[in-house]
Amino acid sequence: MLKSRKTYALIIVLMLSLVVAAGCGGGEAPSNDESANGANADKAINIKIGHVLAPTHPYQTGLEEFAKLVEEKTEGQVTVDVFHSSQLGNEREMIEALQMGTLDMALVSTAPLAGFSNEFLVFDLPFIFDNRDNAYKVLDGEIGSGILSTLESKGIKGLGYWENGFRNVTNSQRPVIHPEDMQGLKIRTMENKIHMASFRTIGADPTAMAFGELFTALQQQTVDAQENPLPIIFTSNFFEVQDNLAMTGHFYAAAPMLISKQLWDGFSPEIQNAIQEAATEARDFERETVASMDSELLGTLKDKGMQVTEVDKAEWREAMQPVYEEFEKEIGADVIQKVLDAQK
Numbered sequence: 001m002l003k004s005r006k007t008y009a010l011i012i013v014l015m016l017s018l019v020v021a022a023g024c025g026g027g028e029a030p031s032n033d034e035s036a037n038g039a040n041a042d043k044a045i046n047i048k049i050g051h052v053l054a055p056t057h058p059y060q061t062g063l064e065e066f067a068k069l070v071e072e073k074t075e076g077q078v079t080v081d082v083f084h085s086s087q088l089g090n091e092r093e094m095i096e097a098l099q100m101g102t103l104d105m106a107l108v109s110t111a112p113l114a115g116f117s118n119e120f121l122v123f124d125l126p127f128i129f130d131n132r133d134n135a136y137k138v139l140d141g142e143i144g145s146g147i148l149s150t151l152e153s154k155g156i157k158g159l160g161y162w163e164n165g166f167r168n169v170t171n172s173q174r175p176v177i178h179p180e181d182m183q184g185l186k187i188r189t190m191e192n193k194i195h196m197a198s199f200r201t202i203g204a205d206p207t208a209m210a211f212g213e214l215f216t217a218l219q220q221q222t223v224d225a226q227e228n229p230l231p232i233i234f235t236s237n238f239f240e241v242q243d244n245l246a247m248t249g250h251f252y253a254a255a256p257m258l259i260s261k262q263l264w265d266g267f268s269p270e271i272q273n274a275i276q277e278a279a280t281e282a283r284d285f286e287r288e289t290v291a292s293m294d295s296e297l298l299g300t301l302k303d304k305g306m307q308v309t310e311v312d313k314a315e316w317r318e319a320m321q322p323v324y325e326e327f328e329k330e331i332g333a334d335v336i337q338k339v340l341d342a343q344k
C-alpha cells in the first residue's frame with residue numbers, strides 16, 4: 001500500500017514538473033518573424049542595432065535620437081536598443097549577420113561594405129569628395145541610392161548614409177607633412193582594398209584590421225599608425241597612443257544605416273515609413289554633430305598633447321592618384337566620372 005502511494009506521489013510530482021517546464025520552456029527571445037509581423041498589437045517590436053564605436057561618438061548619440069523618433073512615430077509599436085563598442089560584432093560580422101537575419105540593424109562605414117557589393121568601392125577612392133556638402137549631394141542623390149539598392153539582392157536594405165567623416169592620419173613615430181613621410185610606417189586600415197592600395201602607393205605598409213582590435217595594436221605598437229576622423233580619434237582616446245596627427249582628409253567615410261531585409265519586408269508600410277523618416281531625421285542630426293565636433297576637436301587634441309601638422313592636399317591627391325588607374329577597370333571609368341561630375 002505504502003509503496004503504491006509513494007509511486008503515485010512520484011508520478012504526480014513528475015507530471016507537475018513537466019507541466020511547469022512546458023510553461024517556461026520557450027525561453028527564446030521572440031524571433032524576428034514573430035516581432036516583424038507584430039504578432040500581437042500590444043507587444044512592442046524590439047529592434048537591436050549595433051555599431052563599433054564608443055558610447056560618446058555621434059554614431060551612438062545619433063542612434064539614440066533615431067530610437068526616440070522610431071518610438072514616437074510608431075506610437076510605441078517599435079522600440080530600438082543601441083549597442084556600441086562592437087558588442088554585436090565587428091563591421092564585417094554585423095553585415096554578414098544582417099544577411100542571415102540574425103541581426104536586425106547596423107551602422108557601418110562604406111569601406112567593409114565594398115567586400116559585399118563592389119559598387120561601394122567608388123566611395124572609398126582617395127579625395128573623391130572635395131567637401132561634405134558635395135558628399136551629401138552624391139550620397140543623397142540618384143548615385144547614392146542606386147548603390148545602396150545593390151545590397152537588396154544580398155539580403156540588406158539601406159536606409160541612407162550617415163557620417164563617419166574625413167579621415168586623417170595619426171602615428172607614433174614622427175610628424176607627417178609630405179606623402180613620402182609615410183615611407184615604411186606600418187599603418188592599420190579598414191578591410192578595404194582601395195584603402196590598402198592608397199597607402200601602399202605612398203610607401204607605407206598597410207594592415208587591414210577590425211576597429212575593435214585597433215587601440216591595443218597601437219598601444220602594443222603592432223602598428224605605428226592609423227587613420228580616422230577627429231571624432232573617433234578623440235572618443236576612442238587614440239591621442240593616448242598616437243603623438244602625431246596629420247590633417248590629410250584623404251578619404252571621406254560615409255556610414256550607411258542598414259537593416260536586415262527579412263525584418264524590413266515583415267513590417268507594414270506604415271511602420272516602414274516611420275522607420276525611414278526617423279532614419280533620415282536622425283541622419284541630419286548625426287551629420288551636424290560630426291561636423292561641429294570636427295571643427296572643435298583640433299584644439300582639444302592639441303591640448304591632449306598631439307602634434308598636429310597641416311598638409312598640402314593637392315600633393316597627397318597627386319601621390320595617391322595611381323589608385324584611380326589601378327581600380328578604374330573594376331569600378332568603371334564612367335562611374336568615377338559620374339561621381340566627379342555630380343559635384344560640379
Ligand code: EAX
Pocket residue numbers: 052053091107108109164190210211227228232253255
Ligand atoms: O565605422 O574601422 C574604422 O576605422 C571605422 O572608422 C569604424 O569602423 C567606424
